[in-house]
Amino acid sequence: MTDRMHTYAKTPVIRRAILAIEATGFEIGMIRLAPDGTIEVVREPSAPQRECSAFDQLEAAGLLQ
Numbered sequence: 001m002t003d004r005m006h007t008y009a010k011t012p013v014i015r016r017a018i019l020a021i022e023a024t025g026f027e028i029g030m031i032r033l034a035p036d037g038t039i040e041v042v043r044e045p046s047a048p049q050r051e052c053s054a055f056d057q058l059e060a061a062g063l064l065q
Helices: 011-023 054-060
Strands: 028-033 039-043
Touching: 011 028, 011 039
Parallel strands: none
Antiparallel strands: 028 039
């Protein structure tokens, strides 16, 4: 038996962590809570970049009329 009981992070602590992280512009994908009170934040996976054709690149740059 362990000497210390498991104590997950409390709700106010988790909320403060989320607000602080979102204030930096970081997009949260997932939060893991460990029995020792650790809060692990995983970044939202970004959308895969698709290949653009030369036409799409010129159009995005405003060079086509």
